[in-house]
Amino acid sequence: xxxxxxxxxxxxxxxxxxxxxxxxxxxxxxxxxxxxxxxxxxxxxxxxxxxxxxxxxxxxxxxxxxxxxxxxxxxxxxxxxxxxxxxxxxxxxxxxxxxxxxxxxxxxxxxxxxxxxxxxxxxxxxxxxxxxxxxxxxxxxxxxxxxxxxxxxxxxxxxxxxxxxxxxxxxxxxxxxxxxxxxxxxxxxxxxxxxxxxxxxxxxxxxxxxxxxxxxxxxxxxxxxxxxxxxxxxxxxxxxxxxxxxxxxxxxxxxxxxxxxxxxxxxxxxxxxxxxxxxxxxxxxxxxxxxxxxxxxxxxxxxxxxxxxxxxxxxxxxxxxxxxxxxxxxxxxxxxxxxxxxxxxxxxxxxxxxxxxxxxxxxxxxxxxxxxxxxxxxxxxxxxxxxxxxxxxxxxxxxxxxxxxxxxxxxxxxxxxxxxxxxxxxxxxxxxxxxxxxxxxxxxxxxxxxxxxxxxxxxxxxx
Numbered sequence: 144x145x146x147x148x149x150x151x152x153x154x155x156x157x158x159x160x161x162x163x164x165x166x167x168x169x170x171x172x173x174x175x176x177x178x179x180x181x182x183x184x185x186x187x188x189x190x191x192x193x194x195x196x197x198x199x200x201x202x203x204x205x206x207x208x209x210x211x212x213x214x215x216x217x218x219x220x221x222x223x224x225x226x227x228x229x230x231x232x233x234x235x236x237x238x239x240x241x242x243x244x245x246x247x248x249x250x251x252x253x254x255x256x257x258x259x260x261x262x263x264x265x266x267x268x269x270x271x272x273x274x275x276x277x278x279x280x281x282x283x284x285x286x287x288x289x290x291x292x293x294x295x296x297x298x299x300x301x302x303x304x305x306x307x308x309x310x311x312x313x314x315x316x317x318x319x320x321x322x323x324x325x326x327x328x329x330x331x332x333x334x335x336x337x338x339x340x341x342x343x344x345x346x347x348x349x350x351x352x353x354x355x356x357x358x359x360x361x362x363x364x365x366x367x368x369x370x371x372x373x374x375x376x377x378x379x380x381x382x383x384x385x386x387x388x389x390x391x392x393x394x395x396x397x398x399x400x401x402x403x404x405x406x407x408x409x410x411x412x413x414x415x416x417x418x419x420x421x422x423x424x425x426x427x428x429x430x431x432x433x434x435x436x437x438x439x440x441x442x443x444x445x446x447x448x449x450x451x452x453x454x455x456x457x458x459x460x461x462x463x464x465x466x467x468x469x470x471x472x473x474x475x476x477x478x479x480x481x482x483x484x485x486x487x488x489x490x491x492x493x494x495x496x497x498x499x500x501x502x503x504x505x506x507x508x509x510x511x512x513x514x515x516x517x518x519x520x521x522x523x524x525x526x527x528x529x530x531x532x533x534x535x536x537x538x539x540x541x542x543x544x545x546x547x548x549x550x551x552x553x554x555x556x557x558x559x560x561x562x563x564x565x566x567x568x569x570x571x572x573x574x575x576x577x578x579x580x581x582x583x584x585x586x587x588x589x590x591x592x593x594x595x596x597x598x599x600x601x602x603x604x605x606x
Contacts, residue, residue: 146172147263147373150191152182152208153225154200158250162195165252166259179203186212187363188408190372191220193262196242198226198233206237213241215362219370221262225250267334285318285325286464287457291449296325302444303330308396310381310441311419313448315596316498319419320379322448327375332415335374340367343383343586350388351404355395358406368401371414381418381441382427383585386434393437416441421596422570430571432581451493451500458489461497465504473505476513483518491525494597556591568598 149171153159159175166173174191176182179202185191196205209222224237227248234245243262246255285292302309303326311319320339327337345353356366367376378384384392395401396416400409418441427433451458462480469475480488493499503524507516559573566572570588573595574581588595 146170147192148172148174148189149193149195149259150174150176150182150185151195152176152179152200152205153195153197154178155197158225158248162250162255165256169256171259179205179208182208183361184408187358187406189410190365190369192266192373193259194220194222195259196222196224198224198237199228206233206240209237209240209242211361219365221266223258223262285321286461287454288460289454289457291454292457295322295446295448298446299326300329302326302446305444306331306415307443308415308441309417309443310424310445311417311448312424312445313419313421314450314496315421315594316496317421317448317450318497319421319448320377321497322446323375323377323417323419326417327377327415330375330415332374335414336371337375337377338367338371339377339379341379343380343589347385347388350385351391354388355391355401356403356406356410358403363403366403368395368412368414369410373413375415375417378416378418380420380585382420382422382424382433386432389434389437393434393440396437396440426571427581430581432571451496455489455491455493458491458493458500459485461500462488462504465501466508469505469508473508475505475508476511478508478511478513478516480516480521481518484516484521487518487521487525552591555587556593559588559591559593563593563595563598568595570595 149166151159151162151166151173152175153162154177156177159177163173163175174185174189176185178200182194182196186194196209198205205224205226209224212222221243222241224234224242224245225248226233226245237245243265244258246258285296287293299322309326311322313319323339324337327333340353342350352364352366354366354368356369357364391401395412399412401412402409424433424438424442428435428438451461459480462485466478466480470477488500488503495502507520507524510520559577562573562576566576570581570584573579574584577584579587
């Protein structure tokens with residue numbers, strides 16, 4: 144994990160240099176500024192983990208600069224105020240604006256170091272709490288004692304010792320997000336933030352801002368790469384990223400720096416990138432829909448996440464895990480899977496993988512008040528899921544009495560369903576038939592609730 148980055152702002156060179164030397168000796172990365180203007184420039188170049196800010200400076204006072212930062216949303220860094228002649232009113236105002244603490248001059252170095260350590264720890268916990276709340280990460284540990292899962296965990300533990308990019312490949316619902324969290328928890332960056340983002344949820348018109356941030360005058364909006372500083376950024380569905388953003392991401396990975404949208408100064412890239420895809424990226428590269436150079440850069444360490452049917456011996460443990468999970472989290476009544484029910488599910492092929500199992504457990508727990516889950520109930524639940532999947536083979540009639548917008552959606556769904564069956568789930572072939580750009584087509588399919596893999600699987604079974 145990279146050393147915490149501290150910005151020291153003080154107009155007295157003796158104090159400024161002394162504090163810098165001491166903090167560097169303590170293992171911190173330190174930058175200095177002698178006035179408000181230099182402090183702004185340093186803050187714009189890179190968000191500090193902590194700022195030591197003098198109250199009295201020649202161009203402006205530190206409290207005014209603190210107020211400006213907070214008004215512009217730069218509350219992602221703790222600020223310790225330094226002063227030798229501050230009044231009680233000044234200290235109260237700085238604290239009200241969000242200053243972490245107030246240290247008087249002449250400085251007690253032991254007290255300063257203790258305050259710095261506490262501020263950094265509190266700032267780290269606050270960033271982690273924010274990231275966890277924003278992305279709702281809940282399942283922490285991969286479940287299963289099968290050889291496939293144990294070998295995968297061992298592989299990830301080995302990879303965790305290095306800071307290289309990582310590409311996770313696996314079917315939808317196979318647990319790529321869970322394994323990314325496991326990798327983060329076992330690496331040196333575990334104390335830093337873990338931020339998950341589905342690339343498909345980002346509009347192509349805003350992807351640059353989302354990932355790289357933006358500058359508008361003195362206002363800075365940190366992007367996901369900057370928010371993940373000192374930690375990990377997990378890019379889910381990387382195959383949905385538009386070509387322009389792919390180029391910018393490649394440049395950032397190659398140079399380990401980037402420029403915010405509207406900015407001029409470079410920002411260092413200090414986050415590990417884990418990319419994931421359920422699609423065949425090699426095929427996307429051949430079709431010209433994914434940059435080959437970016438693919439090779441991400442695939443330095445490719446990791447295959449096995450579908451649940453390849454480690455079905457883990458199903459009983461997964462059933463127990465998600466039963467306990469929903470009983471604890473959602474306060475549902477506890478229900479025990481009978482041996483016959485477990486055996487049936489252990490031999491089921493799980494086309495939706497762990498996500499399908501998770502949803503099945505939740506549905507069954509919601510259906511009763513605590514009785515055992517028997518084979519008959521499991522069969523009924525599986526049949527319901529099968530019927531839902533077979534609905535994709537049924538061409539819906541268009542209701543001519545509904546608004547035009549709704550009728551258009553019905554037609555698009557029927558059109559795409561029909562052609563997905565014809566091409567056996569090949570999105571590349573569907574893109575050629577429909578004339579829709581590949582990335583846009585993926586988003587449209589997802590918005591309509593269509594999964595190309597369902598058509599491939601059902602057609603294979605039918606054949």
